[in-house]
Amino acid sequence: MSTEAPEAPAPEEPRRGSLHSGKGRMADPIFKWAVAACGTIVLVILALMVIRTTSEAWPVFVKEGFFGFLFGQEWTTGNSRTEITGTYGAWPFIYGTLVTSTIAIVIALPLAIMVAFYITHLAPRRLAKPLSYTVELLAAVPSVIFGLWGLHWFLPNVLRPFFEVLESVLGWFFLFEGPIRGVGYLSAGIVLAIMILPIMTAIIREVIAVHPIDQRMAAYALGSTRWEVMRKVVLPASFSGIVAAAMLGLGRALGETIAVLMLIGGSQSWGASLFGTGSSMASHIAATFGEAGPEARTGLMAIGVALFLVTMIVNILARVIVWRLGRMTGDAAV
């Protein structure tokens, strides 16, 4: 993670005759350029995507205004081929993306930390391996399978009964107000949580596993319980790695399309209740792109730009949090 390491002096070139050919002398510069080119390609691709989508979406931003687009509540597409005639307000979709991702991360993060801690510290060896393989296998399941399974089995058999209990207990609270329709923000968020769990668990497991055993042993020697060791020794030291894992998970949750599309209940309105139906940015693009005319396509491009912005802002916020907390706990910033 530390990029500021002082540059070590280049090692002397080996002087063995058989290897010391003209080709060998060129290997290092060539390798350096190849690696630099690979690094640059990422930046170029990103820049091309941003420029292309923004320029295609430009007419919509001109008509609605930047904030008008982000916070507008109405989305009505027009059918013109040359100008912008509809109304484009992306707030319901932005809200849907933020809510489902928040639900996902709130559920998945503690779960991932506990699973990782169990695998690395508590599970008997013969259970730890299969368990970590299984978690990784979960990462290989395509999202459309999560969507289908969620819609056809998980939703009617598990989530719905759970929602009904939740509503009868906490129905007075605005987040859990009925009616329950099955599909909605909460269903999409919970399935998203399952989807981002494996990647987060895998990373957190690695981070926790490299934590020096001396420190833990010292803590145990001082009479700490397992909970205290995890809470006060392992977690603070692994903080930046855990945030990195959360960021990756959040990235997937923000951009996840097909599973959300199948479970969020696709509506263009939005509401506070988590049982309500809505749409996320990615799911709305996927749902309407096929049938979109040129004007509607411009609007969808603008949602793409907004999705990019939201992802960027969330990432920057996370960096800031790590940096601030890192300074407080004395941990190296990510």
Add this chain to the structure above:
Amino acid sequence: MRNGRSKLAVLAAIPLLAAACSNGGGETDATGDGGGDLSASLTGAGASFPDPLFQDWIYTYNSDVQSGVDINYQSVGSGAGIEQFLEQTVDFGSSEEYLGEESLEAAAEARGCEAVQFPVVFGSVVIAFNNPDLDGLVLDAETIAGIYSTEITSFDDPAIAELNPDMDLPSDEIVPVHRSDSSGTTAVFTHYLATEVESWADEYGEGKELDWASGLVGGQQNDGVAQGISQNPGGIGYVNQSYAQEAGLSVAKVVNADGTPIEPTLESTIAASEEADVPDNFQFAIDGIGGEGYPIAGTNWIFTYTCGYDQESADAIIDFWTWALTDESAQDLAGELGYAPLGDELTERVIAELEKTNSENGDEG
């Protein structure tokens, strides 16, 4: 031991492989039997609503009629179909909406000659329920609009009771389900409501996607709608007739312009298409259906150009669609899947229009 087993496995695989090969050979033989003297490779793109039928047509045509003609139809959606047609990346486009004047001009400008459009098949949109006891429930445009604008919230609402004096209506809360993806089915359904009910036109309008009232459930594709219906006790939703027929859903009778409640069947869809008044430019919607016709029906159009194909492709396009529109086996396929073929008089007009394909082309092929 392990070695022996793997050898056995290889040995066992050989006859399988041979069978697979000979099977493949048999298939090519079968397509060879189809004969035909045309040879072309066509691509088409567009609406997903007629996709099952188009795929069946293409398969049957290729194996029974013209084995030299390969047609690749991509169900990318009506919007994308129109776009790809206008960008000339496909030989024919397909859509559940006809091309308006603006699109026709754009097409003519891009290609340098006029585009041709003609309807090939009709389909209806049905109202399906969760509750099988409600099969045959009578609804009219006003009550459907009331349900979808959440003014009618239970099945024993007086407006529904009035239409169904003999039915024992439950007091279940109605949960209306709509398509969350942009879809021609939604366009047909909302066009019907907007034409028949003024308040619906004012408040919600029509289109492939809509700003629905809050509290409704959205489903991705027909399957998502079917799940929304089956998972909510009072679920009610609209799907293609072909889908409802396949899934065996309970459906509503809908009151048509003559005040008759009509069950959505193949016959009533054909009757509706015969009621439709089709102008010479084929830009029409099926509105105000009376008689024996089921009132919520839509059309699928095919687009081609009057120039720019090589002779072989043009011949293949005309031959394929003529076959699809007139051949008895093709029409039977349509019926089996719940799509209504065109009437005789309309077919004649459509064939005349179809034959304009590539007619403006120069002398050379």
